[in-house]
Amino acid sequence: MTGPIPPVLIVGAGPTGLTAACVLWDLGVPCRVVDRRPGPGIAPKGLVLWSGALECLDRVGVAARLASSALPLAGASYWSKGRRLAVARFGGLTGTAFPGPLCVPQPVTERALHARLTELGGTVEWETEATAVTVERAGASGTAESVTVTLRSAAGGGEETVTVPWLVASDGARSMIRDSVGIPFEGHTFDRTFLIGDGLLAGAGAEAEVQHHITPDGVLVIVPQPDGHRVFFDIEPEDGDDRTEAPSEELLQRLLDERGPGGLRLHGTWWTSRFRVHAKVAPRFRAGPVLLAGDAVHAHTTAGGQGLNTGIQDGYDLGWKLASVVRGCDPALLDSFEAERRPASVRAVANGDQQTRMWLLRSPAARFVRDNVMRLLSATGLLERKALPLLAQLDLDHSASPAVTDLDGARAVPRALRLGRRAPDAALTPVQGTTARSLHAHLSDGRHTLLIHGDHTAGALAAHAAATVRTRGTADAIRILWLQPTDPAPGPASTSGPAPAPDVASDPAVHRGLGWAVARERGVAFGGAGAGAGLPWCVYLRPDGVVAARSGAAGLDALLDLLPSRPPHPAPVPAARS
Ligand SMILES: Cc1cc2nc3c(=O)[nH]c(=O)nc-3n(C[C@H](O)[C@H](O)[C@H](O)COP(=O)(O)OP(=O)(O)OC[C@H]3O[C@@H](n4cnc5c(N)ncnc54)[C@H](O)[C@@H]3O)c2cc1C
Numbered sequence: 307m308t309g310p311i312p313p314v315l316i317v318g319a320g321p322t323g324l325t326a327a328c329v330l331w332d333l334g335v336p337c338r339v340v341d342r343r344p345g346p347g348i349a350p351k352g353l354v355l356w357s358g359a360l361e362c363l364d365r366v367g368v369a370a371r372l373a374s375s376a377l378p379l380a381g382a383s384y385w386s387k388g389r390r391l392a393v394a395r396f397g398g399l400t401g402t403a404f405p406g407p408l409c410v411p412q413p414v415t416e417r418a419l420h421a422r423l424t425e426l427g428g429t430v431e432w433e434t435e436a437t438a439v440t441v442e443r444a445g446a447s448g449t450a451e452s453v454t455v456t457l458r459s460a461a462g463g464g465e466e467t468v469t470v471p472w473l474v475a476s477d478g479a480r481s482m483i484r485d486s487v488g489i490p491f492e493g494h495t496f497d498r499t500f501l502i503g504d505g506l507l508a509g510a511g512a513e514a515e516v517q518h519h520i521t522p523d524g525v526l527v528i529v530p531q532p533d534g535h536r537v538f539f540d541i542e543p544e545d546g547d548d549r550t551e552a553p554s555e556e557l558l559q560r561l562l563d564e565r566g567p568g569g570l571r572l573h574g575t576w577w578t579s580r581f582r583v584h585a586k587v588a589p590r591f592r593a594g595p596v597l598l599a600g601d602a603v604h605a606h607t608t609a610g611g612q613g614l615n616t617g618i619q620d621g622y623d624l625g626w627k628l629a630s631v632v633r634g635c636d637p638a639l640l641d642s643f644e645a646e647r648r649p650a651s652v653r654a655v656a657n658g659d660q661q662t663r664m665w666l667l668r669s670p671a672a673r674f675v676r677d678n679v680m681r682l683l684s685a686t687g688l689l690e691r692k693a694l695p696l697l698a699q700l701d702l703d704h705s706a707s708p709a710v711t712d713l714d715g716a717r718a719v720p721r722a723l724r725l726g727r728r729a730p731d732a733a734l735t736p737v738q739g740t741t742a743r744s745l746h747a748h749l750s751d752g753r754h755t756l757l758i759h760g761d762h763t764a765g766a767l768a769a770h771a772a773a774t775v776r777t778r779g780t781a782d783a784i785r786i787l788w789l790q791p792t793d794p795a796p797g798p799a800s801t802s803g804p805a806p807a808p809d810v811a812s813d814p815a816v817h818r819g820l821g822w823a824v825a826r827e828r829g830v831a832f833g834g835a836g837a838g839a840g841l842p843w844c845v846y847l848r849p850d851g852v853v854a855a856r857s858g859a860a861g862l863d864a865l866l867d868l869l870p871s872r873p874p875h876p877a878p879v880p881a882a883r884s
Contacts (some may be wrong), residue, residue, distance in 0.1 A: 409542055607658040
């Protein structure tokens with residue numbers, strides 16, 4: 307490559323690093339990505355994509371291509387002593403385009419992300435290993451913080467030292483970078499060995515239900531896949547069991563016969579694995595210019611399928627925040643990465659940890675209590691209402707994050723648009739510049755969005771915001787949406803706020819091409835206005851759809867100052883072939 311040097315280096319092109327890379331390129335910031343493997347991952351480790359991760363993949367333009375080959379999972383059941391204790395039906399989550407989980411083997415997700423990265427102009431330098439990392443702290447003479455990485459390329463055989471302003475460490479559970487910057491990995495390892503087999507399961511029903519058979523000797527979990535099934539078990543580790551060799555089909559069949567409902571035959575296995583599971587979270591996700599994400603900072607048990615999902619959400623969060631900082635936002639925005647993603651990781655790890663402990667209960671009294679609690683949770687519907695939103699990771703609360711704030715006049719914003727929470731959906735009638743019939747559909751391209759609500763005064767505010775964004779050269783990353791009330795009040799623009807805009811309501815041609823869209827709310831959006839009904843209000847929705855800031859007309863300029871203020875970073879030019 308020649309020309310400008312990418313401001314971000316990503317080490318590790320697993321699902322976390324690939325997601326971060328796609329978001330950065332999509333938001334106008336090129337990055338360099340290296341991985342020591344020869345190509346995208348081929349081990350079908352993570353299988354289940356939940357709604358939160360699917361929304362992130364949708365915003366980077368990958369979810370639709372996954373959906374065509376995915377298997378929507380119908381539910382999960384829990385069995386003990388051959389009896390069905392509990393069931394949770396999937397697919398009922400509201401306020402999202404992804405109401406239930408999809409089964410997609412991890413290599414399919416990784417290949418789709420890699421293909422998208424290539425479309426966006428990025429690439430992965432395979433067979434390139436990071437071997438050393440040094441952080442240069444900001445100097446007294448004003449030199450900026452930076453990080454120097456040594457890269458060894460198997461293909462070229464050479465070693466290279468690069469210095470970058472930002473390093474993303476998405477280098478997996480044994481992260482060399484985490485160790486190099488002195489961040490410990492805290493938590494515990496379960497004293498059980500886990501065995502996995504992916505193959506064909508003769509005798510299994512057609513229903514796409516995940517079954518958990520909980521026996522005194524251990525658990526059997528059966529997960530339907532698009533082309534077969536996964537079975538997995540926990541077993542007593544042998545003394546000092548550090549074995550990693552894959553289990554035989556015979557051993558997996560014996561356990562299936564002992565723990566399963568009977569009549570099932572595993573054959574044609576294409577992947578088997580033996581491993582230990584951990585519940586760990588690093589105490590810090592950042593060391594100056596080094597930001598750590600995915601398995602590098604959290605290790606989950608397989609229960610609930612949260613590792614891959616949490617990593618994709620980390621990659622998404624880090625990607626848009628780094629892109630914003632490179633494009634002029636206050637670098638303090640990056641403090642919110644750890645502030646938001648660490649609690650989310652702690653919650654996901656704790657959730658898997660609790661489920662795994664529940665599987666492993668041995669005493670008859672504890673098992674009796676567990677079985678009855680499961681029965682009760684299922685019968686009352688609590689299992690679906692509580693457990694599924696937790697697994698989907700859509701209900702995250704970032705209200706304490708340093709990246710969210712209320713500005714002048716925020717009281718006018720409807721209460722349903724809660725600071726630090728994902729914006730609820732609202733039905734829209736597109737008027738101009740958008741075809742979206744709902745707010746979430748309008749947000750699905752993962753841009754920073756300014757939602758400005760009200761009649762003609764709000765139109766003037768929207769025109770002012772659009773002009774500011776155009777002047778700064780940031781229209782590729784920022785959308786302005788003027789949301790009109792169902793019946794906009796007639797009349798001229800009020801005297802408050804910036805200069806009035808052309809009367810776009812009566813002349814839609816005027817604003818075409820100005821970089822902003824107009825929609826009308828259908829019914830009363832967001833449960834009605836906040837304090838001071840009728841006043842215009844403004845909300846900044848981050849690329850992840852979370853309410854980052856709220857204001858009235860007077861706070862609009864302060865709100866605009868929170869957005870990226872620089873044009874896209876120039877991309878390196880591929881070297882000419884001779
Ligand atoms: C057996 C098994 C079963 C699993 N089952 C599930 C499941 O059912 N559900 C679920 O959600 N999750 C599951 N997981 C976890 C899931 O696979 C991980 O959470 C996910 O892969 C994390 O993605 P990542 O990108 O953070 O890390 P990884 O996928 O580990 O990617 C890290 C990348 O960094 C590269 N790398 C490492 N060091 C360097 C270096 N020094 N230089 C260059 N490149 C480097 C590696 O080659 C790799 O490509 C399972 C994991 C295992 C091991």
